[in-house]
Amino acid sequence: MNEFELIAKLAKSLPTNKSVVTGAGDDCAVLDLGTPDKLVLFKTDAVVEGVHFTIETPPEKIGRKALARCLSDIAAMAGTPVAALVTIGLPEKFDPEFVGNIYDGLGALARRCGVAIVGGETTTNPGRIFISIALLGTVARGKQVLRSGAKTGDAIFVTGELGGSLAEKHLEFEPRLEEARWLAEHFPIHAMIDLSDGLAGDLPHILKASGVGAELLKSAIPVSRAAKLQAQKKPPFAAALTDGEDFELLFTIASRDAVKLLDTWKKKFPKLKLSCIGKIIAGDGITIRDKTGAQKLNTHGYVHFA
């Protein structure tokens, strides 16, 4: 048994109870704690020195990123974040000012997003800084957007531009909280996820959960300027498909709503691009179409296009 098989096996045998609306496997867990008009969202996410940041990363940006990743998951459910706990594992010798600056960056983003920091702990983690954020949010009862609702014929949309996040954006991205709530309030969004592992990595989560496939139009996929600037390292279109940490929203809606959505969006969020990149089809997996024909993306997100 390898580690992925193990984790899949573990996920199947986890204990549950009557409070659980949606357990492991979506962007957040959804719980019913008896609030008449709301459900509770629950999420944790960790960043580790040497994996998600380095000791050269400005500490304010480390703290900001740690919280922003969790906020992006709340956004992907169309929820509102409420309160967070911060766990920091620290090497035995650490610089209190560095840790203070991590908190400053985290606290500034929390304040701006209306999130209370209600505690947490510092503990020892010899060798490296480890930050785990636990975040609670709420969503209007019945308005939570899961990964599992995509339907054949749906239009597939993505916010912003994709690829090349490691150059800068992964430390400064804006969780799409306002946009996601607005979407869920004004349109029947069928399925949604935030892009943490790239379009080729995360769209399959929607497809598998919904039992459908997708056909993407190559020319419609918004490739970021950062990905284009790094063309010598990686072909920009490949970067847009496979680079992680874009933290944009990927969602599907009925195709009849697509034009109205694009029109309304431009007025509401004139500064943030919204692109219709393809459609949900019967079957499975991702097919990419350009003027020369259609090609299936393999399961690991490897891109054949040059």
Added chain:
Amino acid sequence: MNEFELIAKLAKSLPTNKSVVTGAGDDCAVLDLGTPDKLVLFKTDAVVEGVHFTIETPPEKIGRKALARCLSDIAAMAGTPVAALVTIGLPEKFDPEFVGNIYDGLGALARRCGVAIVGGETTTNPGRIFISIALLGTVARGKQVLRSGAKTGDAIFVTGELGGSLAEKHLEFEPRLEEARWLAEHFPIHAMIDLSDGLAGDLPHILKASGVGAELLKSAIPVSRAAKLQAQKKPPFAAALTDGEDFELLFTIASRDAVKLLDTWKKKFPKLKLSCIGKIIAGDGITIRDKTGAQKLNTHGYVHFA
């Protein structure tokens, strides 16, 4: 600025919002998410290889302990645990069976306590296993027991026996969930905490939060058999005061309720000792009285008694 000063400073400037009933500084955060009859409890706790367990610790007991520590904090608020998220940081080379067994131990305790495991993540933590648990619970609105309610004249009680936990109990302790809920339902409990850092370390949290002092009767403090067996390493009474990880309940109630509590407790929980160990007094700090007189415990919990 040292690390403790830093953390105290950070805790003062954390962002808050109208959902926060009790923020950082008690056993759990208390939130009002609009459930008519309930408040929400929110807690995280981490265990780290080489700090809280070793690679020789049976993995089932590592998982069990990670969750039990959080459950003990929910107990200290007189709450009911509902759902947990599990974050595991793993070295690059790890044994999937070992990790599976951690989950087994954690899952078995969760199931027995009615807690749903609703997700989490595994991430890389080079060098050592790091487990962080985030736990949500509920408590009847107005029935949450804080650290800050102790009043002059209160009787001070502790469950079980204290000291020597490292020999065995720290891996097998039973979170006092049922006992704490029963206490809060049947008696006006003024203040409560779970003993993670020893009586001399944790009673001051109640005293400071409540603005009072305590006088303990040396002969009334229940010293565990494990502490007595390790008398050559550490005087048993010192162990009972300063050893960590007992995870018993420490609480105060009006002295007029003390006799009735002891009588009722014996019938309800005949197997678990309950001891009245002293009283809340005006002033601050802990005074310990024996037949030779009274002596003040210094702030670091160092014990002068042999």
